Amino acid sequence: MSFKYSDKLMRHFHNPKNAGKIDNADGIGIVGNRSCGDVMHLYITVKNNIIVDIKFKTLGCAAAISASDLLCELAKGKTIDKAMKITKQDLVELLGGLPAPKLHCSLLAIDALHKAIEDYTIKNQLK
């Protein structure tokens, strides 16, 4: 296997701005499985239906880490509905393209966001 990651992707990988954990997050999305790949934890804080804060913790390859960071950047400040509309293609394009074998790594970030939003929605209904 040989390919090259884009410079943009590498910038997110080397200097992720959104890595971290939110204590008392309104929603948490956990995806992946260590024995077969990348693991992602996504935390969101929601105010008036807007994602006001979002952070990630990712154990994985450069594609997974950079996709996590970029996704946080994209989702931050968006309404839940708008955030739900972020697609895999958006991520891949903004990462400067990804080799086919690495696509699933970026998909994971979208899944994590959907799970975090689902978690928030369920918790919110219970309130």
Add this chain to the structure above:
Amino acid sequence: MKKVYLDNAATTKMADEVVKAMNPYFSDKFGNASCLHSFGQEARDAVENARKIIADKINAEPEEIIFTSGGSESNNLAIKGIAYELKGRGNHIITSKFEHPAVLNVSKELEKQGFKISYLNVSRDGFIDLEQLKQSITKQTILVSLMHANNEIGTVQDIEKIGRICKEQNVLFHTDAVQSFAKVGIDVKKANLSLASFSAHKLHGPKGIGALYVKKGITIKKQIHGGSQEFNQRAGTENVSGIVGFAKAVELMKEKDIEKMNTLRDYFIEELLKFDGTSLNGSKENRLCNNISVSFKNVEGESVLLALDDKGIAVSTSSACTSAKLEPSHVLKAIGLKPEDSHGTIRFTLSKYTSKDDVDYTLNSLKYVIKKLRGISPE
């Protein structure tokens, strides 16, 4: 930026002396070694001189050395060459689960053609199960192909012991000695070797040149047809400059270089194991002088590789999340490493040019990189 190259199992920098030795054979001494005129004879002398140097290194005769395009071709020629030659006598070949793809994929190809292949187990510390070897040999067995030193975890098999087993059972023994050549002593007679594969670019020689040792009296089925070069066992105009460079590289590798690497390796391992959540893969004893394979908990190998690359340090991983699933390398699987530990495995391979300063710089960078990656990793 400081550059530290620790991927010498992948390939090595050509030694200056090697480049110098090769240069005339690109220009003034360009002859075809098969030609009778002085140009040809000059090239012929160079090839035969090189053949003798390589033969001497493994206690073989020059006529037992066939030059090839490298380790992969040597393995193909050895295994297919014997399989096709002896298929009338038997169809069973024994190899191990942690061979290089140039042996494993040849085996798989032969399986498709009706050969039966046994893949021997490997112990947790990286040694092939020799009891299983004894039990696996049958009347149908025509070849045992077991690697000398493993390219990922660096463990060195006792080829003399394997050779004795093969001799008792009267089967041919091939070893892939690409990683060990000139680093671990090989005596083809003591190890009862029938065939052995070598490659120049792992020892500061050029890429695309290697050799296969074939013991006198053993016939292999030719794989590249054409002219009658290489004792009519491998056609093609000799890669004279490559052959000269290969021999020079072999001559240059000295005992003191190996001792230097051994010392640095032990220091590197000792310091690495002081880190939290690290473990060494493969035995500490009977290990290549230049191999350090370490698993780091809670980080992904690829991320460590890329973060180190950013600091000018070149290393290697063996697992990659390329398919829908992160596949651990077949070597780490064979030694029974847990998948999550395989994913965090990094291979550092030294050369005689590696300094203690390089190792210290790497250790310091690693401390930073591992801490950073673990910091953004869940728990």
